Amino acid sequence: MALTANDVERFEAFRPRLEALAYRLLGSAGEAEDAAQETFLRWQAADVGRVEVPEAWLTKVLTNLCLNQLASARARRETYVGRWLPEPLLAGDPMLGPAETAEQRESVSYAVMTLLERLSPVERAVYVLREAFDYPHREIAAILDVTEAASQQILHRARKHVADGRTRVTVDEAAARRIVEEFLTAAASGRTEPLVRLLTEDAVSTGDGGGKVPARARAFEGALAVARFLRGLFKPGEAKRALAGGSPGVYAWTANGDPAVVAVIDGRVVGVLCLEVTTEGVAAIRNQLNPDKLDRATARWAADDHGEPLFHAF
Known part of the structure; x- marks a missing residue:
């Protein structure tokens, strides 16, 4: 049966919520858009x-499409070149979804998006539906074809897995911004000591180049190792400029609601460094460098008024 104009309008009004849900489940904006479109095709055929x-x-349709996608994604990521990290979304992206509560904001933070990779597909679905979209367990049970008791148990397990990876208290936005600016000043100084002072003792840095941009598969661990890596990352060099296609402008921004460093060349986002800022300092740096995961960030960047860069890297 053909859809009426009202049927299409109703779906389109709900599409942003579906895309926001799919992004949290899949960690990829492109895959989230595809899942929402496939849901529309199912709607059209129903x-x-x-x-x-x-x-x-x-x-229910979208969630189950994403569960199937997650099962196959696990197999694909076993052959992924280097470390896999989620696709970052810059400030103002509608796919970030609801942000009225602390739970909703945290559920899309880059740190939690990375931690969600530890969960089974069903754990991830229950966690996202409950924490990010506030679905009651009765509705979650109906979506996933489980009992309410099982939904509650799965959520308890998922929360524990996520909490085990987040043992520090984050700072407020103003304090985080100051730390990012101090971080960039220290990174541009060419010295290791200022960076070490801003990092926690057990800080880590990971990068995702997808095999297309050089990125070390193993994480840098410890403040000194991370500081040395960052000093080298921002150190000027002709070879780096040639590889990147220019000297990136560096901006203090936010991605997934967290403080971030955005590197831009000729309007194209070439890197997003998401910082996990805590009361003890910068605890983690997650560098997204894979160009396949930066197209949406580039489109969003073009729509924003971001002013002049703080400085140009290398």
Whole structure:
């Protein structure tokens, strides 16, 4: 049965929420868009007149599409070149979804998005549906075809896995911004000591180049190792400029609600360094360098008024 204009309009009004849900489940904006579009095709093929609660129906279809995608994604990531990190979303991206509560904001933070990779697909779905979208366990159970008791147990397990990876208290936005600016000043100084002072003793730095941009597969661990890596990253060099296609402008920004460093060449985002800033200092740096995961960031960057860069790297 062909969709009416009202049926299409109803879906399109719900599409942003579906995309935000799919992004949290998949960690990829492109895959989230594909999942939402496939949900529309299922909607188009359904007898929508018999669907009692369209939003619930659409959420169930999308979630199960994402669960299937996650199962195959695990196999693909075993052959991924280097470390796999989620696709970062810059400030203002509608795919970041709801941000009214602390739980909703944290659920899309880059640190938590990375930690969600530890969860099984079902754990991830329950965690996202509950923490990010505030679905009651009764509805989650219906979406995933489990009991309410099972949904509650799965959430408890998922929360524990996520909490085990986040043992520090984050700082407020103003303090985080100051630390990012200090971080960039220290990185541009060419000296190791100022960076070490801003990092926690057990700081780590990971990078995702996807085999297309050089990025070390193993993490740098410890403040001194991370500081030396960052000093080298920002050190001027003709070879680096040639490889990158220019000298990146460096900006203090936010990605996934967290403080971030954005590197831009001729309007193209070439790197997003997401900082996990805590009361003890910068605890983790997650560098997204894979150009396949920066297209949406580039499009978002073009829509923003970001002023002049703080400085140009190398």
